[in-house]
Structures are given as structure tokens and as C-alpha cells.
Amino acid sequence: MKMKKSELKPYKELLLELRSRLRGDVTAMANSALCNSSTGNGGTTSSVPSHIADLGSDTYEQDNTIFLMHSEGETLVQIEAALERIEQRTYGICVECNKVINKLRLKAIPYTAYCVKCASEIQSRND
Numbered sequence: 117m118k119m120k121k122s123e124l125k126p127y128k129e130l131l132l133e134l135r136s137r138l139r140g141d142v143t144a145m146a147n148s149a150l151c152n153s154s155t156g157n158g159g160t161t162s163s164v165p166s167h168i169a170d171l172g173s174d175t176y177e178q179d180n181t182i183f184l185m186h187s188e189g190e191t192l193v194q195i196e197a198a199l200e201r202i203e204q205r206t207y208g209i210c211v212e213c214n215k216v217i218n219k220l221r222l223k224a225i226p227y228t229a230y231c232v233k234c235a236s237e238i239q240s241r242n243d
Contacts (some may be wrong), residue, residue, distance in 0.1 A: 117216060119208050128202050130226045135195045138188050194227040201229070210234050 201207040208217050213231035221232060228236065 118205050124202050131195050138192050198227040
């Protein structure tokens with residue numbers, strides 16, 4: 117059963133807000149990672165770390181930032197897909213089984229394309 121346009125509006129607003137916030141986060145992380153990698157020492161002007169542990173910490177922070185950017189980038193792709201489903205009026209319908217996705221699930225994960233059952237099955241196949 118398709119949602120009415122009035123029911124879709126709050127989800128669309130939530131997705132647009134989330135997309136905007138994540139885009140800002142990804143941009144900030146990219147700028148931070150570029151700044152740290154271009155200086156070679158977390159933003160300090162010296163090219164030689166003051167301690168070998170500092171070099172390890174900088175590398176860990178940069179790797180962590182790249183991982184987070186990738187993860188948030190994937191979420192942005194899912195948000196775009198959810199916005200497209202809103203436009204096509206298929207939002208809230210599981211793309212796997214074509215059953216209605218529980219509204220509590222949509223509020224918790226507004227970009228989800230799967231009902232709880234299908235998401236669980238997909239996760240268990242990937243583990």
C-alpha cells in the first residue's frame with residue numbers, strides 16, 4: 117500500500133536534512149584528511165614527527181577518517197535512493213518482498229529499502 121503524499125512529506129524532510137548534514141560532514145572530513153596528509157604531521161609545519169607514536173596516531177586518525185568518509189558516502193547513496201523512491205511513490209515498500217516497511221523502522225532508518233525481515237536475511241547472507 118503506497119503512502120499518501122502527506123505521509124511522505126516528513127520522511128522527505130528528514131532525508132533532506134540528513135543528506136545536508138552528511139554532505140557537510142564528509143566535506144569537513146575530506147578537508148581535514150587532505151590538510152593532515154599534505155603537512156605530513158597532522159597539521160604541524162615540521163615534516164618530522166616529534167615522536168614515532170605521533171606518526172602512528174596521525175596514520176590511525178587519517179585511516180579512521182577515510183573509513184568514516186566511505187561509510188557516510190554509502191549512507192548518502194542510500195539517502196539519494198530513498199528520495200528517488202519518494203518521488204516514484206514506492207517509499208516505505210520493501211524492495212525485496214514488496215511488503216510495507218514498519219513506520220517505526222522508517223523513523224529510525226529513513227533511508228532503508230528493506231523491512232526488518234529482509235534486512236536480517238540479507239545481513240545473515242553477508243556474514
